[in-house]
Amino acid sequence: MWMNSMKTPKSFIFRVLPVLNSKISLNFLIKLTNQKIIFPFYHAISDEDIIHIKHLYKVRTTAQFINDLDLLLKYYHPVNHEDLLNSIKQNKPLQGKCFLLSFDDGLREFHDIIAPVLIRKGIPAICFLNTAFIDNKALFYRYKASILIEEFERGNCSSAILNTIQQWFLNNRLSRGFDKNLLRVSYSQQGLLDKLAAIMGYDFPGYLKVNQPYLTSSQIEKLISQGFAFGAHSIDHPEYRFISEDEQIIQTRESIKDVCGKFGLSYRLFSFPFTDSGVKRIFFQKMFDPEQPVADITFGGAGLKKDFMTSHLQRIPFEGTPLSAEQILASEYVYYLLKAFAGRNRIKR
Ligand SMILES: [Zn+2]
Structure with a gap:
């Protein structure tokens, strides 16, 4: 649940x-x-x-x-x-x-x-x-969303990456704020979170290894x-x-x-x-x-x-x-x- x-x-x-x-x-x-x-x-x-x-x-x-x-x-x-x-x-x-x-x-x-x-x-x-x-x-897709929101909020993205994300949101018809967009990604769309992580240079396997959730x-x-x-x-x-x-x-x-x-x-x-x-x-x-x-x-x-x-x-x-x-x-x-x-x-x- x-x-x-x-x-x-x-x-x-x-x-x-x-x-x-x-x-x-x-x-x-x-x-x-x-x-x-x-x-x-x-x-x-x-x-x-x-x-x-x-x-x-x-x-x-x-x-x-x-x-x-x-x-x-x-x-x-x-x-x-x-x-x-x-x-x-x-x-x-x-x-x-x-x-x-x-x-x-x-x-x-x-x-x-x-x-x-x-x-x-x-x-x-x-x-x-x-x-x-x-x-x-592996990691639950909602947890991936939470991790990427945290990355974003901590300001760990360069302006070049932010521009790419903005463009990527538009291409994927995600039109709200960063956190709202990510929290709306469904189970069937979860590949989007991996693609966004790649754009942001974020490593989920690394998170799993270090944090052992x-x-x-x-x-x-x-x-x-x-x-x-x-x-x-x-x-x-x-x-x-x-x-x-x-x-x-x-x-x-x-x-x-x-x-x-x-x-x-x-x-x-x-x-x-x-x-x-x-x-x-x-x-x-x-x-x-x-x-x-x-x-x-x-x-x-x-x-x-x-x-x-x-x-x-x-x-x-x-x-x-x-x-x-x-x-x-x-x-x-x-x-x-x-x-x-x-x-x-x-x-x-
Ligand atoms: Zn559950």
């Missing part, structure tokens, strides 16, 4: 929430909605700017992350992927109020920063990997031995609604097969890159075909919502906002209630 900007009516709730928050307790909202299991998710946690993410969304600091965890532990108890798998298999709801954490994109920070905190607090988690990026073999296979093996679960997040992070149904199946099946085969996993977990919005019912029917299932559980990131299959679960983004975990959750519950009144808290496919 990658952050969707908050253009939904939820943004309104976020704005009015300081008022709501003082009056409505989280326990009351949990009781009212009867939504006792939640799936918060992040990408990275860092106290420093991460260049490849800096121009995409704001990550939480270690202190903010610890506050989030303390809040979660105050209201819910942590469960792991096995608890969830058993509950779905046996069609038995988990006891009490619980949360399962996950982290998308298989970033190095999961090993360096996140895992040590989670181990200290006894909290399990799932980390989702893009199989093309493990061991820093992704987890390595040996780090993943160590994390598995420490009890963390891993799943797939597609091969190279396309936005599913813009690729064919065949391509959706290939990206999902191959990445799950790779992660499970390479790391000897007996469970098959998958989280959607970007969003599962626009992904049709037939896709999920193929994923969970009783004769030949591709996945055991899949995850979206649409917030507190029900989906049409019990094996496809929606997670709550816990980053890209200055709000506290309590405010994020309260607003999700309030939004859930509002949608429930309109009969719209279940995703239709």
Whole structure:
């Protein structure tokens, strides 16, 4: 998953929430909605700017992350992927109020920063990997955009290069500012970012080598031995609604097969890159075909919502906002209630 900007009516709730928050307790909202299991998710946690993410969304600091965890532990108890798998298999709801954490994109920070905190607090988690990026073999195209924007903003381009870029934007019908042009480049157009990097004399393989943004296979093996679960997040992070149904199946099946085969996993977990919005019912029917299932559980990131299959679960983004975990959750519950009144808290496919 990658952050969707908050253009939904939820943004309104976020704005009015300081008022709501003082009056409505989280326990009351949990009781009212009867939504006792939640799936918060992040990408990275860092106290420093991460260049490849800096121009995409704001990550939480270690202190903010610890506050989030303390809040979660105050209201819910942590469960792991096995608890969830058993509950779905046996069609038995988990006891009490619980949360399962996950982290998308298989970033190095999961090993360096996140895992040590989670181990200290006894909290399990799932980390989702893009199989093309493990061991820093390649770079997500949105990260390339963020890196080039940073290069541009640091003034690392001569006026001759700037003129060439200007001309190149015109030739490619990119008519906005530098950052807006780059952030609009889609998965199918990602070659443009490599061409622009060549014009700017920028070296992505060099960035991968020096910065090591992704987890390595040996780090993943160590994390598995420490009890963390891993799943797939597609091969190279396309936005599913813009690729064919065949391509959706290939990206999902191959990445799950790779992660499970390479790391000897007996469970098959998958989280959607970007969003599962626009992904049709037939896709999920193929994923969970009783004769030949591709996945055991899949995850979206649409917030507190029900989906049409019990094996496809929606997670709550816990980053890209200055709000506290309590405010994020309260607003999700309030939004859930509002949608429930309109009969719209279940995703239709
Ligand atoms: Zn992602």
